[in-house]
Amino acid sequence: GYHGAQISHIIDEAGVARGTFYLHFRSKEEIFKELLKEVVEELKERIRVIDPSGDPIQQITENIARVVEFALEERELARIVLQRNSDPRLFSATDRFFDEVAAMIEGSIKKGVAMGVLRECDTEITARSILGAVKETIRWLLDKEDIDTFRIARELVEFGMRGLRRDAQGGGNHEGSGAL
Secondary structure, eight states: OTTTOOHHHHHHHHTOOHHHHHHHOSSHHHHHHHHHHHHHHHHHHHSOOOOTTSOHHHHHHHHHHHHHHHHHHTHHHHHHHHSOOSSHHHHHHHHHHHHHHHHHHHHHHHHHHHTTSSOOOOHHHHHHHHHHHHHHHHHHHTTOOSOOHHHHHHHHHHHHHHTTOSSSSOOOOOTTSOOO
């Protein structure tokens, strides 16, 4: 993990001299922040803009599957990014990272609302809820093998779109339903 990493281990793994390392980075915190930037760029490359002529639910499912797939390809990096750090410098860096991811999700939700596919909602709360579900699911999957990422993504989308209700309508607060 991050806290166990030492500069000497990093330069040994990278096969570079200590001086070369310090030409590019002042600390392991800088490496961590650079890694987060690269992860955001990779996610942006993997996530596709929703095509209005296609099935948006299918496209959202495929986007989530690509995100889960990326996390599983980079399990150690995912563990580092998902762990809650006590170091305030890293805490703020991971918060900024997740703010960017939430903004990407929120943008997709706004497009879905504009297209008439998704209902009006508080897009920020909804984006954070989706992000939380995806993060926790990825954290759970990191120690598992033989994962069907599309099935995982489909379940996340189904839950996000319909909740746990039996009826086809999904969602909504009905009197006597026990909803909060």
